[in-house]
Amino acid sequence: MPQYHHEKFIPIDSNLTVWRYINLKKFKSLLKEKSFFFCRADKFADPFEGSIPKKEAEHRLEEAKRNASHPTTFELEKRAQLSIEPIKILHRNIKRSFIINCWHINMNESDAMWKLYLKTNKGVAIQSTTNRLSKVINNATEEIIISKVRYLNYDTDIWFDPVEYPHKNYNLFTPLIHKRKEFQHETELRLLHRIEEAIDEDTYWDKQPNLIGKSIKLDISQLIEKIYLPPTADSSFENHLKGIISKYGYNFELCRSKLSFEPTY
Numbered sequence: 001m002p003q004y005h006h007e008k009f010i011p012i013d014s015n016l017t018v019w020r021y022i023n024l025k026k027f028k029s030l031l032k033e034k035s036f037f038f039c040r041a042d043k044f045a046d047p048f049e050g051s052i053p054k055k056e057a058e059h060r061l062e063e064a065k066r067n068a069s070h071p072t073t074f075e076l077e078k079r080a081q082l083s084i085e086p087i088k089i090l091h092r093n094i095k096r097s098f099i100i101n102c103w104h105i106n107m108n109e110s111d112a113m114w115k116l117y118l119k120t121n122k123g124v125a126i127q128s129t130t131n132r133l134s135k136v137i138n139n140a141t142e143e144i145i146i147s148k149v150r151y152l153n154y155d156t157d158i159w160f161d162p163v164e165y166p167h168k169n170y171n172l173f174t175p176l177i178h179k180r181k182e183f184q185h186e187t188e189l190r191l192l193h194r195i196e197e198a199i200d201e202d203t204y205w206d207k208q209p210n211l212i213g214k215s216i217k218l219d220i221s222q223l224i225e226k227i228y229l230p231p232t233a234d235s236s237f238e239n240h241l242k243g244i245i246s247k248y249g250y251n252f253e254l255c256r257s258k259l260s261f262e263p264t265y
Contacts (some may be wrong), residue, residue: 008171008256009147010164017132018103019110019179021117024241027124031248035215038099038193040093040205041176046183050095050175060087094172096205097198099213100128101191105148112185118230124241125228125257132252136223139193142216144190147177151184159164160245168189177202220250231259 022030030036041050052060104113109125119121130146137144142203148166159174174190176192193216198204205211227245229238238254245252 035217038101040211041098042095045259055158068128076186103189105187121230121232127226149188230255
């Protein structure tokens with residue numbers, strides 16, 4: 001199915017280098033199942049995931065007040081709050097219905113990402129490009145959206161920016177491609193897939209094989225450009241990894257981490 005283009009998502013530059021840092025168990029599963037795991041947006045560690053900045057919430061309330069005519073200030077506030085409650089619920093349901101696969105945009109490896117996503121040295125960094133990602137998701141069975149993540153100060157900023165986000169109309173998807181500035185070190189690129197049934201059905205995920213997300217088949221051979229060993233990997237782990245890659249019929253280029261190189265004096 002063709003990649004879904006939505007005007008409110010943030011476009012990506014062509015041929016950017018992107019990375020996905022995963023442990024060995026997930027890497028084996030990736031090769032065996034030929035699938036990438038997409039996690040539910042409402043299961044991410046950040047409690048602000050899918051929420052809106054304070055200024056946007058204040059504006060929404062003021063709009064509701066203007067549309068709720070009543071003589072007393074107290075009742076006006078109460079009616080306005082009640083009128084926006086369905087939108088708040090819808091936001092939470094939208095968050096539950098999206099599953100996401102995250103990548104890190106960077107020309108180089110990231111020591112921080114190694115440490116953040118691998119608690120031991122048993123894992124890999126998958127290197128790809130935005131061109132490869134776009135090509136692969138264009139040929140996927142499921143409808144997948146691709147967008148960069150934009151980082152805001154959730155106390156003072158709003159969605160609109162004449163350059164970075166020139167969209168004035170309200171959109172329910174917008175919270176899923178924005179995060180707080182505290183996370184901007186992630187320079188994140190997101191692949192998003194929406195499961196319509198999960199919006200209105202509270203128990204949808206209780207009936208699924210995996211309660212926290214879904215694996216989506218993608219053309220692994222086209223998506224992966226190189227695989228990087230962890231900085232602390234020894235020759236035995238490198239040989240073990242080569243065996244795993246060969247076992248599942250792939251011939252990816254395996255690279256030493258540049259963080260493991262000896263310095264020059």
